[in-house]
Amino acid sequence: MILAFALAAAVLFGSGAYLLLKRDLVRMVAGIMLISQSAVVTIIAASLGRGRAAIGVGPGDGVSDPLPQALALTALVIGLATVALLLALVHRAIVVFRTAEQDELAATEAEHEAGLQRQRQADLEETGTGEEAETRVEKENRVWGERGRGR
């Protein structure tokens, strides 16, 4: 029984980890869900005594510890709430970014990066490393600008 629970928890965690590493945001959420379920299965397994049933107990038989089942219920509810929140966030992100790919989200950093160029240019002017530095900054700015417009 314990082995079955351990295997179930391990398979859930492994599948969750696999999905987490996907590029798609929705798959990532599914991965986190599976990992949360793996934690719940582990909690239930924590109460298993050898040869004592967790459910479907006949009259007069020994029962397993009820406390982890209360914990599992609590953990389920919390997990549901947090995953719902994450889904709402991801939905919002998909609406705003018009994509569900992680990489596309990361591309917004490039725009921010371009904003930092002005600072760098000011630095270069102060240190007086002159012309060639300035042209490099301008070139970079142009490249980032084109990428930004491409979105």
Add this chain to the structure above:
Amino acid sequence: MGRARAGPLMLLSTALLVPWVSGAVLVALDGRRRVVAWLAVASLAATLAVLGVLAADVLTEGAREVVTGGWPAGVGIVLRADALGVVFASLSVLVLLAAAAHEAVGGVRSRTFPGLVVLLGAGLTGLFVTADVFSFYVFFELAMTASYPLSAYGGKRRQLRAAVVFTAVNLLGSFIFLLSVAGAYRVTGALAMDRVAERMPAVTPNAALLIAAGFFIAFSVKLGLFPFHFWLPTVYAGARPAVAAILSGAVANIGAYGLLRFGADLFPEQLRHAGVALVVLGAASVVYGGVLAVARGDAAEMLAYSAIGQVGYVLVALGVGGPVGLTAAVLYSVVNSLNKALLFLVSGMRGALVAAAFAVGALSVAGVPPAAGFVGKLELFRTGVVAGSVALVVLLLVGGALSLVYLFQVYQRRFWRPDPSATGAASPLPQRLSAAVLALVVLAVGLWPEPLLVIGGHAVDALLAVDTP
């Protein structure tokens, strides 16, 4: 049911109920109205006042314990306020108060912000005063759930991306924590912290080490320590300044407190074994954070990497262990969270007062007297000396030098530009004053460190004391 039992019960439940009730009410109101924002500030101030009374009580009388619901101890959930928990609770609420006041002055941009900050305060307060592993998880999730939408505050693309990353990573950390709770229950058959601590030595070493590692990973993710830091720069740099201050000054305290509480209280044996590994990880954090902070140009990003470096010191102190190391870890956590809150709040502002506040924060991070950071750094040096390790002292010096370089690099960029177009116009005066007040707090702690040292000593005594039921 005499007065002796009613006192701590009243105090503890008030400390929990004030932010809880007011947060629940405030979330339903429109936070963009000034009244609501200031109500949130008021309720946080009230919470801080109650916690102050509780702290005075705890420091004079010793730890206070309440079993909820009138159950016998061992059945009911135990709330226990000891020096360590009270220090962290007061500190976190102070940071939340500063951030909420900062936003209230500047004008809140979303309906839910004030209520969420207060609810975050409720979660954090509960987490620091519970003595039960599972209710720790519940409060932990309450606090984190409030902080997820907070990290999206502002609603621009960068903030959204920060929120998605922050939520995903921290949910993962939470479930790893839950797995460890399940493991701890499996091997000890208890959830109350003192009983878990009692029965841990009898557990097979492998199982205990695995469970301790799970807790360690969960808290390290919260703190953003070196191998678990990957999410932190994106989030701290992407979030708005007030939110970044909340995340680094209040939410990250969960990680520091968790490492101290679970490490020193529940798994002292495992902590001793892993000492060297912790010091190495901490040193890697310090160097990595420092070097990358020097390399980044943007103030927010610099501060994010700096945060990674600063929590490395806490881990180093924890790895050295013993009374001196733990004291240093507690003090440095406190000082660091004040520093980071101040610097992140200031990073979004402009003007002469702001420059002064930033300079105070920068000096404090670098550990230059008279700022608060000096006290923390001094304790760290003591740890290095106690450990008898030259490498540690050198590491501290290198880390301090790096932090001076990156902070004043940014200072020069922000406040010393010759043309005003690069620095921008000054922020509204009340906002600048709020930053100045926080800077004064940092200075005051540095100039008069006695109370902090005493409290830190008490907190460590509470950790190292053999629990008498």
